[in-house]
Amino acid sequence: MNELKSVLYLVATPIGNLDDMTFRAVKILSEVNVIAAEDTRHTRKLLTHFDIHTPLIRYDENNKDIAGTQIIERLKSGDNVACVSDAGLPAISDPGTDLVKLAIEANIKVVPIPGANAALSALICSGLDTTEFTFVGFLPKTQKKCREVLEHLKSHEETLIFYEAPHHLKATLQNILEVLGNRQAAIARELTKIHEEFIRGDLNELKAKFDNIEPRGEFVIVVAGSVNEISNVIDSSEYSLVELYKKFVNDGLDKKSAMREVAKKFNISRREVYKSVMELD
Numbered sequence: 001m002n003e004l005k006s007v008l009y010l011v012a013t014p015i016g017n018l019d020d021m022t023f024r025a026v027k028i029l030s031e032v033n034v035i036a037a038e039d040t041r042h043t044r045k046l047l048t049h050f051d052i053h054t055p056l057i058r059y060d061e062n063n064k065d066i067a068g069t070q071i072i073e074r075l076k077s078g079d080n081v082a083c084v085s086d087a088g089l090p091a092i093s094d095p096g097t098d099l100v101k102l103a104i105e106a107n108i109k110v111v112p113i114p115g116a117n118a119a120l121s122a123l124i125c126s127g128l129d130t131t132e133f134t135f136v137g138f139l140p141k142t143q144k145k146c147r148e149v150l151e152h153l154k155s156h157e158e159t160l161i162f163y164e165a166p167h168h169l170k171a172t173l174q175n176i177l178e179v180l181g182n183r184q185a186a187i188a189r190e191l192t193k194i195h196e197e198f199i200r201g202d203l204n205e206l207k208a209k210f211d212n213i214e215p216r217g218e219f220v221i222v223v224a225g226s227v228n229e230i231s232n233v234i235d236s237s238e239y240s241l242v243e244l245y246k247k248f249v250n251d252g253l254d255k256k257s258a259m260r261e262v263a264k265k266f267n268i269s270r271r272e273v274y275k276s277v278m279e280l281d
């Protein structure tokens with residue numbers, strides 16, 4: 001039995017595959033006094049599956065002010081509360097952030113119960129650089145604001161991670177392509193589910209995959225960071241063609257992008273770079 005009192009637990013739940021529920025999540029959700037859920041009907045199904053009978057209350061974007069205050073009162077009175085969203089980590093493109101702020105202000109202990117997350121699951125299988133990344137989440141829905149955000153991200157060298165709903169996927173890919181240029185990218189679809197799929201390539205290729213089909217399911221888009229910044233700070237006169245290629249690859253570019261950047265730097269065709277690089281093998 002949980003000995004702690006007045007703890008706010010942020011509990012991860014599966015993003016598709018129920019086997020991704022952790023033992024600790026089941027334990028905590030069974031032991032807390034109440035579970036604050038984004039959608040109580042959705043979470044009830046999860047609880048039923050794991051034979052958990054803890055009472056549920058709604059905590060979502062629409063009632064977060066009132067519900068947040070009530071939850072903090074319960075925590076102050078000694079109750080333990082778990083916050084869950086419909087899937088993955090609460091507070092990541094999901095309700096929870098404001099509740100955490102309120103809890104911290106009230107000197108309440110906040111404890112993470114880690115688990116499934118769509119962004120990181122997509123990133124690690126993307127084949128793109130994982131050393132530095134920016135989680136963008138959902139881009140704004142209006143074209144103008146969406147492009148403003150993308151313009152701001154354009155010079156970022158780190159990998160970018162976006163969430164998108166199926167009916168916006170095509171438009172979002174188009175916006176990303178137009179503002180950021182044709183970069184390497186990966187689309188992770190239906191992570192952890194039966195139809196899990198990774199589509200990798202440049203943004204033009206990814207967009208073309210959906211030319212004749214309507215996207216279905218849940219999607220994460222992972223896009224390589226800006227390569228221009230890396231090449232802009234390099235004086236190519238200090239390097240031979242092959243040395244520069246090797247440097248770009250060592251700096252984290254994939255081979256195709258490295259060849260493209262070398263071609264730009266030496267003002268020659270990619271084919272010529274390709275020939276020289278092939279002689280290396």
Ligand code: SAM
Binds near residue numbers: 116118164191219
């Ligand atoms: N809190 C969640 C997390 O930790 O990943 C994210 C919730 S956000 C409201 C929902 C978005 O996450 C979806 O539109 C999609 O972009 C992404 N997502 C969630 N589950 C996914 C899955 N199984 N496969 C691919 N993307 C997923």
